[in-house]
Amino acid sequence: MARIIGTLSTSHIPAIGNAIAKKQQNEPYWKPFFEAWPPVREWLAHERPDVIVFFYNDHGLNFFLDKMPTFAIGACAEYVSEDEGWGIPTIPSIKGNPKLSWHIINGVVEDGFDPVMCQEMAVDHAITNPMLLMYPDAHWPAAIVPIAINSIQHPLPGPKRCYGLGRAVGKAIESYPEDLKVLLVGSGGLSHQLDGARAGFINKAFDAECLEAMVSGVEPLLKYSSLDVVEKAGAQGVELMCWIAARAAMQGDVTEVARTYHIPISNTASAVQLLSHTRTAIAKAA
Numbered sequence: 001m002a003r004i005i006g007t008l009s010t011s012h013i014p015a016i017g018n019a020i021a022k023k024q025q026n027e028p029y030w031k032p033f034f035e036a037w038p039p040v041r042e043w044l045a046h047e048r049p050d051v052i053v054f055f056y057n058d059h060g061l062n063f064f065l066d067k068m069p070t071f072a073i074g075a076c077a078e079y080v081s082e083d084e085g086w087g088i089p090t091i092p093s094i095k096g097n098p099k100l101s102w103h104i105i106n107g108v109v110e111d112g113f114d115p116v117m118c119q120e121m122a123v124d125h126a127i128t129n130p131m132l133l134m135y136p137d138a139h140w141p142a143a144i145v146p147i148a149i150n151s152i153q154h155p156l157p158g159p160k161r162c163y164g165l166g167r168a169v170g171k172a173i174e175s176y177p178e179d180l181k182v183l184l185v186g187s188g189g190l191s192h193q194l195d196g197a198r199a200g201f202i203n204k205a206f207d208a209e210c211l212e213a214m215v216s217g218v219e220p221l222l223k224y225s226s227l228d229v230v231e232k233a234g235a236q237g238v239e240l241m242c243w244i245a246a247r248a249a250m251q252g253d254v255t256e257v258a259r260t261y262h263i264p265i266s267n268t269a270s271a272v273q274l275l276s277h278t279r280t281a282i283a284k285a286a
């Protein structure tokens with residue numbers, strides 16, 4: 001059976017890709033962020049996930065304001081990076097696992113969710129930056145399943161709904177008959193607002209609350225509406241929903257392996273958090 005081995009949550013700020021391309025990892029501005037990654041890579045080298053299920057948000061690449069699904073799941077054999085151009089070198093396409101994708105799609109529809117099913121899907125910095133941070137040589141040892149959560153066009157799905165989606169995805173993964181190790185990624189956040197009167201807004205206290213909740217369980221965050229999260233985390237801080245969905249998929253024993261919080265990168269409170277998950281507790285909880 002497939003099992004969820006953990007969740008890696010990370011900011012995916014486009015400038016990270018630019019810093020990687022320009023080899024700026026050791027510059028004082030970037031060092032505190034990139035220093036988070038060696039322990040993550042060490043854990044990955046030991047755990048060796050077969051598939052990475054990404055909870056992320058599309059930035060206008062596949063969906064725009066004219067047609068915006070609340071949730072969309074990729075079921076492609078291959079995902080090509082079509083990021084928005086910083087002069088970043090093209091990275092190799094990432095292979096998918098359509099069989100697992102369709103299993104997840106079937107599971108979440110059965111559980112009351114209605115994702116758009118994508119048999120063609122390009123990927124942007126929300127997926128390529130975490131992939132490059134995990135695997136700097138761009139030789140991807142794992143396939144991906146992208147699950148997009150709308151964080152652009154209101155009405156946005158709030159913490160409760162994203163938690164429900166995460167639970168349904170977790171349940172589907174755990175019922176997949178193939179013996180796969182699955183890593184979840186929550187891509188985005190933490191607090192940030194890129195424009196408007198509150199441009200540059202960062203909420204350290206709320207970020208700390210979320211990072212703690214990721215360890216002990218995100219249920220206390222479910223009292224917030226999507227608009228509460230906009231108020232507390234900034235207009236783009238709603239990417240936090242991707243973290244909540246990923247954490248919700250893990251219902252067994254969770255241990256924090258690594259955490260880094262650094263402000264700011266660009267206008268964003270950046271964070272990297274790795275949680276491991278044990279399947280024995282899932283079996284007990286089921």
Ligand SMILES: [Fe+2]
Pocket residue numbers: 012013057059126188189239
């Ligand atoms: Fe983003």
